[in-house]
Amino acid sequence: MPPKSEAHAASTTTTGATQFDPSSDSIDPIFHILRVLPFSFLRPPRLRLKLPTFTLPSAMTVYSLILLTYFMVVSGIVYDVIVEPPGIGSTQDRLTGAVRPVVFLPGRVNGQYIIEGLSSGFMFVLGGVGIVLLDLALDKNRAKSVKVSYASAGVSFVAISYVMSMLFVRIKIPAYLR
Amino acid sequence: MEKSATDLLTSPGVSSLFKSLKLKTKQQELLIRVTILFLVYVLAFITRLFSVLRYESMIHEFDPYFNYRVTQFLTEKGFYEFWNWFDSESWYPLGRIIGGTLYPGLMVTAALIYWTIRFLRFSVHIREVCVLTAPFFASNTTLVAYFFGKELWDTGAGLVAAVLIAICPGYISRSVAGSYDNEGVAIFALLLTFYLFVKAVNTGSLAWALASAFGYFYMVSAWGGYVFIINLIPLYVMVLLIVGRYSMRLYVAYNCTYILGMLLAMQIRFVGFQHVQSGEHMAAMGVFFLMQVFYFLDWVKHSLNDPKLFHTFLRITVTCAVGLGAIALGVGTASGYISPWTGRFYSLLDPTYAKDHIPIIASVSEHQPTAWSSFMFDFHILLLLFPAGLYFCFKRLSDATIFIVMYGLTSMYFAGVMVRLILVATPAVCLISAIAVSATIKNLTQLVRAKSKASHSASGKGTTSSKASSKGSLDQSLPFQRNGAIALLLGAFYLLSRYAIHCTWVTSEAYSSPSIVLAARGAHGNRVIFDDYREAYFWLRQNTPPDAKVMSWWDYGYQITAMGNRTVIVDNNTWNNTHIATVGRAMSSYEDEAYEIMRSLDVDYVLVVFGGVTGYSSDDINKFLWMVRIGGGVFPVIKEPDYLVNGEYRVDKGAAPKMLNCLMYKLSYYRFGELTTEYGKPPGYDRARGVEIGNKDIKLEYLEEAFTTSNWIVRIYKVKPPNNRW
Numbered sequence: 001m002p003p004k005s006e007a008h009a010a011s012t013t014t015t016g017a018t019q020f021d022p023s024s025d026s027i028d029p030i031f032h033i034l035r036v037l038p039f040s041f042l043r044p045p046r047l048r049l050k051l052p053t054f055t056l057p058s059a060m061t062v063y064s065l066i067l068l069t070y071f072m073v074v075s076g077i078v079y080d081v082i083v084e085p086p087g088i089g090s091t092q093d094r095l096t097g098a099v100r101p102v103v104f105l106p107g108r109v110n111g112q113y114i115i116e117g118l119s120s121g122f123m124f125v126l127g128g129v130g131i132v133l134l135d136l137a138l139d140k141n142r143a144k145s146v147k148v149s150y151a152s153a154g155v156s157f158v159a160i161s162y163v164m165s166m167l168f169v170r171i172k173i174p175a176y177l178r
Numbered sequence: 179m180e181k182s183a184t185d186l187l188t189s190p191g192v193s194s195l196f197k198s199l200k201l202k203t204k205q206q207e208l209l210i211r212v213t214i215l216f217l218v219y220v221l222a223f224i225t226r227l228f229s230v231l232r233y234e235s236m237i238h239e240f241d242p243y244f245n246y247r248v249t250q251f252l253t254e255k256g257f258y259e260f261w262n263w264f265d266s267e268s269w270y271p272l273g274r275i276i277g278g279t280l281y282p283g284l285m286v287t288a289a290l291i292y293w294t295i296r297f298l299r300f301s302v303h304i305r306e307v308c309v310l311t312a313p314f315f316a317s318n319t320t321l322v323a324y325f326f327g328k329e330l331w332d333t334g335a336g337l338v339a340a341v342l343i344a345i346c347p348g349y350i351s352r353s354v355a356g357s358y359d360n361e362g363v364a365i366f367a368l369l370l371t372f373y374l375f376v377k378a379v380n381t382g383s384l385a386w387a388l389a390s391a392f393g394y395f396y397m398v399s400a401w402g403g404y405v406f407i408i409n410l411i412p413l414y415v416m417v418l419l420i421v422g423r424y425s426m427r428l429y430v431a432y433n434c435t436y437i438l439g440m441l442l443a444m445q446i447r448f449v450g451f452q453h454v455q456s457g458e459h460m461a462a463m464g465v466f467f468l469m470q471v472f473y474f475l476d477w478v479k480h481s482l483n484d485p486k487l488f489h490t491f492l493r494i495t496v497t498c499a500v501g502l503g504a505i506a507l508g509v510g511t512a513s514g515y516i517s518p519w520t521g522r523f524y525s526l527l528d529p530t531y532a533k534d535h536i537p538i539i540a541s542v543s544e545h546q547p548t549a550w551s552s553f554m555f556d557f558h559i560l561l562l563l564f565p566a567g568l569y570f571c572f573k574r575l576s577d578a579t580i581f582i583v584m585y586g587l588t589s590m591y592f593a594g595v596m597v598r599l600i601l602v603a604t605p606a607v608c609l610i611s612a613i614a615v616s617a618t619i620k621n622l623t624q625l626v627r628a629k630s631k632a633s634h635s636a637s638g639k640g641t642t643s644s645k646a647s648s649k650g651s652l653d654q655s656l657p658f659q660r661n662g663a664i665a666l667l668l669g670a671f672y673l674l675s676r677y678a679i680h681c682t683w684v685t686s687e688a689y690s691s692p693s694i695v696l697a698a699r700g701a702h703g704n705r706v707i708f709d710d711y712r713e714a715y716f717w718l719r720q721n722t723p724p725d726a727k728v729m730s731w732w733d734y735g736y737q738i739t740a741m742g743n744r745t746v747i748v749d750n751n752t753w754n755n756t757h758i759a760t761v762g763r764a765m766s767s768y769e770d771e772a773y774e775i776m777r778s779l780d781v782d783y784v785l786v787v788f789g790g791v792t793g794y795s796s797d798d799i800n801k802f803l804w805m806v807r808i809g810g811g812v813f814p815v816i817k818e819p820d821y822l823v824n825g826e827y828r829v830d831k832g833a834a835p836k837m838l839n840c841l842m843y844k845l846s847y848y849r850f851g852e853l854t855t856e857y858g859k860p861p862g863y864d865r866a867r868g869v870e871i872g873n874k875d876i877k878l879e880y881l882e883e884a885f886t887t888s889n890w891i892v893r894i895y896k897v898k899p900p901n902n903r904w
Contacts, residue, residue, distance in 0.1 A: 028490045030497075056421065063572045066587065067565055073594040074561060079547040082529050109688075110597055112549035120550040128565025131618060134666070135569070138621050155666065161562060162673065165554065172551050177683055 067125060075121030080114050087114045104172045120168050123161045130157025214337055215324060219317045222344035225682065226313040226354045228690035233707075235309050235356070238692040240733060240750050242358035243740040246308050248276065249285045249358075253292055253304050260285075261447075267745045268735060269757065270727050270780065278447040279753070283400030284363050287311065312353040312362030319366045320344045323605065326373040329380065330578045331613050334620065339612035345681040348556035348604035351689045361601055364401030369605050371397050371407055372585065375435055376578050382427030387434035394435065395442035398449055405458050405523060406592075406602060411435070412465035414584050423577060424472055436466050457511070457519045464503060471499050529595050538752055541804040544598040553593075555684060556600050559677040560611040564590075567610035570617045586610050619670060625663035694737065696794065696891075708792060711737065714785070714892035717885050718742035722783060729776065730785035731765070731798055731805065732758055738785065747779055755812065762809030765842045766802070766816050772841040773880040776897050783884065784895045788846045791855050791890035793865035799846050800866065803827060830869040838873040845895055848876050848883060853890075 026032070079085075089102035105111045133154030137147045170176050201209065229238070237246050252260040260282075266273045291314075292307045320340040327336030343349060352361040374390035398404045415432050418424065440453045440462075453459045475495060482488050510516035518524075525532035529547060532540040553561060568586065571579040589603035691697070696708040718728065719742050727745045728738055735749020748758050764775040776784070789797035798805075803818070810816040820836045821827070829837065837843060851862040851874025862874045884896040 026490065027487070028494065030494070059572045059575060063569060066568060066583075069587070070565055070568075070590065073590055074550060074553055076547070076549045076553075076594070078529050078594045079549050082533060082547050109555055110546060110549050110552045112551065117550045120554070124561045125565060127562030128569075131563065131566035131614060132569045134618065135566075135621060138625070151662070155669075158562070158669075162559075165562075169551070169554055175687075177680070 067128070071121050071125045074124055076112050076117040079112060080117065083111075085111070085113050088116075089113050104168070106172070109173065116168070116172075120165065123164045123168070126157050127161030127165070130154045130159075130161060133157065211333065211337065215321065215340060218320050218324075218337075218340045218344050221341075222317040222320050223313045225345055225685055226316060226350060228354070228686050229692050230309065230355045232690070233692055233695055235306055236692060236694070237305070237308060237358050238354070238356040238694060239359070240693075240736050242308075242356070244736040244750065245284055245358050245360070246305070247736075247740040248280065249288050249308055250304055252285050252289045257286075268739055268749045268751075269754065270745045270747050272754065272757065274751065274753075279751070281360055281398075281400055281402065281446070281448060283367070283396060283398075284311070284358070284360050286399070287363055288358075308358045309356050312357055312359070313355050315363050315366045316344070316349065316353045319349075319369055319605070322366065322369045322373055323608065326369065326376070327609055327612055329373065329376055330582055330609065331616060335609075335612045335616035338615045339609045342560065342608040342612055342615075342677075343605060345678060345685075346557070346560070346604050346608055347681050347684040347689060348600045348607075350681070350685050351556065352601050354685070354689055356692060360401040361403075364397060364403060365601065365605065367393060367397035367400050368403070368407065368602070372581070375411060375431065376581050378431035378435065379428055379577050379581075382425075382430050384430060384434060387431045388438065390431070390435045391438035391442060394439035395445075398439075398443040399446050402522075403602060404443070406589075408439075408453075408459055408462050410585060410588060412462045413588070414581050415465050415469065417580060417584060418577065419468070419472065421580070423580075424476070428577070429469055429473055432469060433466070436462055455515060456517050458523055460507065460516060464507075467503065468499075471495065526592055526595055526599075538755060538758070538808055541801075541808070545596050548594050548597045548600065552597055552600065555688070556604070557607060558680045559673055560607050563611035563614040564607055566618070567612070567614035570613050571610065582606060582609055582613075615670070615674070619667065622663045622667050622670070625659050626667070696792075698792070708794075708889050708891060710887035710889050710891035712741065713887045714885065714894060715741035717887075718744055718783070718785075718894065721885070726782040727780055728783045728785055729761060729764070729779065729781040731761070731787075731801060733801070734785065734787070744783075747781065755808070759809045759812035762805035763813050763816055765798075765805050766809055766821070766840050768836075768839055769841055769844060769878065769880055773897070777900070781897050784845060784881065784897065786842065786845045786893050786895075788850075788890055788893055789866040790846070790850060790864040790871075791853065794891060795866050797846075797866060797891075798842060799829065802842055805842070828869070829864060829867055829871055831872040833872045843873070844876050844878060845881070845893060847871050847873070848878060848893075848895075850890075851875060 085105070089105060090099050091102050092099055103113065104116050105113050131154065133150045136142075137150035137154060139147070142150075237243055248260070251263065261277045263276045264273060265276045268274050288304075288308050288311050291311065292302070292304055295302050295307065320343055323343045324336040324340040327333075327339035349365065352359060353365070371390060371393035374386055374393045378386035378390050394404070394407060397407060411432070415428065418428060443449050443453055444451060454463070475492060478491060479488050482491070507516070511518070519527070521532065521536045525536070525545075532545070557564075564586070568583060571583050586603070586606040586609075589599070589606050593600045593603040694711045696710075698706050698708070700706045715738060718726075718738065722728075722744060724743075725745070727747065728742070729747045730738065732748040732750055732752055735746045735751075738744060738746050739749065748754075748761050752758060760775060760779070764772040767775070787797045788799065789795055790799075803821070806816055806818050806821055810818055821834050821840075823832055823834050828834075829843070847862075847864075850864075850871065854861045855863050855865050860870050862871045863869075864871050878895075880898055881895040882898060883893070885894040887893070
């Protein structure tokens with residue numbers, strides 16, 4: 001009995017010793033330098049901080065960020081920043097003198113107002129989302145009502161997006177397809 | 179089944195022929211694929227021939243005339259003369275080292291085609307070869323797109339990608355017949371390099387990596403846009419490393435491509451040692467060293483059995499590597515060995531840079547940022563399919579799909595910054611849209627075909643209860659789904675047919691004009707052709723002494739040298755900003771100051787382009803403010819506010835006095851005050867600006883009018899020699 005308890009006490013003391021002296025195991029030279037230079041006379045405070053761990057976002061998170069970026073690029077945000085067009089144009093009615101707003105910049109293919117750019121970009125993204133919804137509607141693991149609603153939403157999004165895009169182009173370029 | 183098919187064809191001879199030709203499904207599929215690719219090849223070629231059929235087989239625009247002149251020289255004098263050519267006919271009195279300042283890929287390709295055709299004893303003129311080079315390479319691009327699509331997704335996507343890229347207006351705009359410019363060949367080289375690299379990463383084979391290095395060499399020889407490749411591929415490798423897809427295949431592919439590609443690229447004199455000296459190429463080198471570190475760490479991890487030890491080792495190595503890399507980059511940049519990013523490419527990262535600092539880059543109309551309607555014009559349906567295609571790529575992530583997603587995103591961003599770069603984005607957009615189309619149509623056709631399978635198997639077998647219930651639920655929703663799927667398929671085909679109509683209309687109306695020949699609708703709806711440019715250049719060729727020097731704005735330099743065969747002061751190469759600023763200063767000064775400058779440059783003739791009679795809006799008066807800005811950038815004596823009134827640019831009575839008396843104004847409007855251009859308007863009515871000009875009584879003291887074309891578009895003046903001293 002006594003040798004066992006002694007051995008037990010000895011083992012606890014040795015583990016206690018190793019707990020308070022981990023540096024003898026490390027081969028990291030930077031660690032040893034730091035141990036000597038500032039931390040021989042400085043005492044680090046007891047904090048409960050944790051290094052932030054870096055986890056990669058999921059594929060669909062990245063995809064939604066990309067969709068947002070695509071929306072901005074295709075709306076002509078770089079054009080807006082550099083050329084600084086007005087948000088919406090204006091023209092003066094010759095007879096009454098009232099100022100009427102003009103949404104689409106007429107006359108040029110490579111020119112836009114800010115709002116017309118954003119609305120067209122939104123239409124394009126809507127069309128893309130519609131096709132994505134169509135694909136989601138074919139996933140077998142969903143309830144039937146959800147599938148039907150996805151499919152109908154997808155079809156309507158694509159249809160609206162195409163019709164509106166064509167309408168915008170026809171307003172902007174009157175000679176389109178003639 | 180076969181009996182009913184052969185019954186339709188009545189004669190027994192034909193039926194026996196068909197029976198002997200009976201193809202298995204795999205062979206039928208191959209036949210369909212080959213036929214589709216053949217038709218797409220022909221389609222890509224013939225859709226680019228609009229201007230050849232409407233006007234004639236001639237070279238378009240400005241830059242292609244230089245390329246044509248250089249190709250002529252190459253075929254006449256041979257490769258060594260071409261490589262060592264010093265041209266004294268442009269940038270008088272400086273001259274230009276042509277051999278060392280161009281990308282020879284296009285000219286060498288055209289010359290090789292020309293020599294091959296000549297070898298087969300077809301006597302064809304070099305001009306025809308030059309005009310048709312771009313459509314030929316566009317057809318080849320569709321084939322590469324097919325293989326690339328096959329690599330990314332499956333053969334269906336490859337076929338759709340080939341069709342989409344054959345008629346996409348974004349690509350057609352720079353590869354139409356007659357547009358003999360670097361991009362026509364470069365897009366083929368770009369797509370080929372990317373395809374070979376992705377194939378190398380997928381297979382890990384050294385042979386494919388070697389082929390990719392040679393593809394990169396062809397790209398470097400063809401276009402300055404190769405910087406995009408040498409930055410996209412390292413970025414792609416970085417993303418793969420971050421996502422945790424490091425593998426031996428990637429290691430082999432990237433190392434072989436980078437080292438061999440870099441060595442081959444140094445053979446082009448214009449590129450020289452930029453791969454080790456220029457800041458734009460440092461990313462590739464950094465990633466190369468990072469790959470070696472990864473490989474080393476992998477090997478150490480493999481030999482070491484202790485994970486804790488390996489962690490410490492990892493920390494030390496990464497700190498050292500990053501530290502060393504940063505120090506090396508810092509030393510290189512500070513000592514000036516590594517040059518910073520050039521203005522052209524820096525303005526892509528920071529679009530506001532060019533507007534404030536480099537007016538020459540900002541003045542080119544192709545360098546303007548893109549508005550939504552330009553995207554729509556050049557892509558149409560593909561803008562809707564692109565986000566959907568990205569979704570499918572994210573659903574099935576692999577090394578290849580990660581690449582195409584990165585290519586698509588980076589190229590779309592750059593296309594947003596500069597209109598001209600829509601061309602680089604086109605292959606990526608077509609490929610990703612093809613993935614969307616192929617995946618959607620596959621889903622829909624599976625729905626259409628699923629019912630017949632389920633009903634057959636349900637009737638054929640005595641199924642268990644679970645199977646019956648699942649097939650039963652499928653059976654419940656199916657009658658709905660099958661018709662819906664057929665309707666959606668018809669809708670998809672409708673959208674694709676509208677895309678084809680749009681592309682053909684855009685090609686015909688917007689992208690098939692030669693720019694050197696103008697067309698307009700006359701009063702009765704008939705077409706009027708203005709061939710003034712060629713008229714003026716031919717007059718120069720025949721009526722001026724052979725050593726005459728012509729001063730004009732830099733836009734027309736290449737055309738004057740190629741067609742007029744006369745020495746010019748500045749041309750489209752724009753390599754010397756001070757020289758261009760001197761010409762700009764001459765154009766914006768009063769006539770006596772301009773005469774001093776012209777005497778110092780030995781100028782004999784001055785050429786201006788004037789659109790006031792025809793309403794042509796790309797004339798020199800509309801470009802005049804850029805002359806002022808560029809001239810004022812080097813010579814502070816030229817100040818832009820002197821030419822504006824209340825910030826407005828005018829040429830009528832209310833214009834600034836300096837504007838009304840500068841050389842450009844005088845040369846454009848000389849004798850114009852006596853001309854009536856439009857019914858019911860006073861004489862001297864400028865149709866391009868829509869105003870009556872301010873100074874009608876113009877007298878020239880040091881120049882005299884030599885030639886004005888029939889529609890007053892090009893006007894040539896002779897500089898008088900100095901008066902005799904008495």
